[in-house]
Amino acid sequence: MDCCAMKFLTWKTVFLVALASARRVSCLHALSLEPDPQQPDLPGSLRFGRHKTDVTIFTNPAFVAKNQRLGSNPPVVIKSLRSFIASQEEPDNKLCSVRALLYYLKRTQARRGNCFSLFLPYKLGLGDNKLQPDSISKWIKSAVGQAYTSAGNLEFARGLMGISAHGVRAIATSLVAFNSAPVEDILKAAYWNSETTFTNF
Secondary structure, three states: OOOOOHHHHHHHHHHHHHHHHOOOHHHHHHEEOOOOOOOOOOOOOEEEOHHHOEEEEOEOOOOOOOOOOOOOOOOEEEEOHHHOOOOOOOHHHHHOHHHHHHHHHHHHHHHOOOOOEOOOOOOOOOOOOOOOHHHHHHHHHHHHHHHHHHOOOHHHHHOHHHOOHHHHHHHHHHHHHHOOOOHHHHHHHHOOOOHHHHHOO
């Protein structure tokens, strides 16, 4: 990931964060890196746990999520796969969101300037680094398509025209439910007000 094209690193990082957080595209777009005097060498609104076993990311303070309760703005908290994988050499380690974010931050550091948004356009020459939410959606779809293309499943990749970032969010919440995560935690992470919303999603 140190030398792959910035396009592919961006797609992969955005997809893994979307899958691990189950947040809407609008929330992913609002993830912030505002400075923190407590950790001057790291972006303040993105805080890695000890030994990089997790990462906590806050959204822009001005952002209000759909269905967000007044005064409630919980951060995105993602556990590293290192907590669940025996060896760092295992292929599954390459699917770790925390690992991807470490590489992504390293490779985008020099071009951030005064931009505090976590995700930046990967094409150079876009001036102020402003990113539209639609780009996040396209990147997630592109990541899924590229994964199937790289695996040699071109027929399936061509059939992905109907996939959406919303669909990835549905998969993310269904996976954690399948693995016996408490419904209350799922509702909180996805900003849903009732269990009915989740079961009908």
